[in-house]
Amino acid sequence: MIFDHRTYTCRPGTIKKHMKLYADHGWKTQSFHLGAPVLYGAVETGDVNSYVHVWCYESAQDRAEKRAALAADPEWQAYLKISADAGFLVAQVNTILTPASFFTLPGAA
Template identity: 75%
Template sequence: MIYDHRTYVCRPGTIGKHMKLYADHGWTIQRKHLGDPVVYGAVETGDVNSYVHIWRFEDAADRARKRAAMKDDPDWQAYLAKSAEAGYLVRQENKILTPAPFFKG
């Protein structure tokens, strides 16, 4: 099991607009390919212009397969184009996590 932990930072004052854009054009298609996230939430303390989502995969091959299928989906490409045009995002950080041996989540 691996977890794909992603943090995105929006320009100040645009996180609500970005979340609306994603809710309207990205959420359904991303879940179609990746399943339900473990976590998807806005940061409430610290950098409040950011949000985090964490996805669970069987292994790196499962992650690569699912993300490749999503990347090739025309609806996902349309969402990415809308997101790029809006220009709300300024930074992204991805981390792959492996669970501790005692964690069975």
């Protein structure tokens, strides 16, 4: 199992606009291909212009296959264009994590 931890930073004052844009145009398609995220949330303290989402995959291969299918989806490509045109995002940091030996994802067998 691996986790894909992503932090995105928006221009000040635009995070609510970006989250609405994503809710309206990206969420359905992304969650269709990747499944439900472990977490998707806005930062409340610290860098309040950022948000984080964490996706869980069986393996690096599983991640690569799901992300390739997402990238090929015309609805996702349309969302990426809308997002780029809006210009709300200024930074992105992706980190791949592996769980500690004692950790079990809640709800997992």
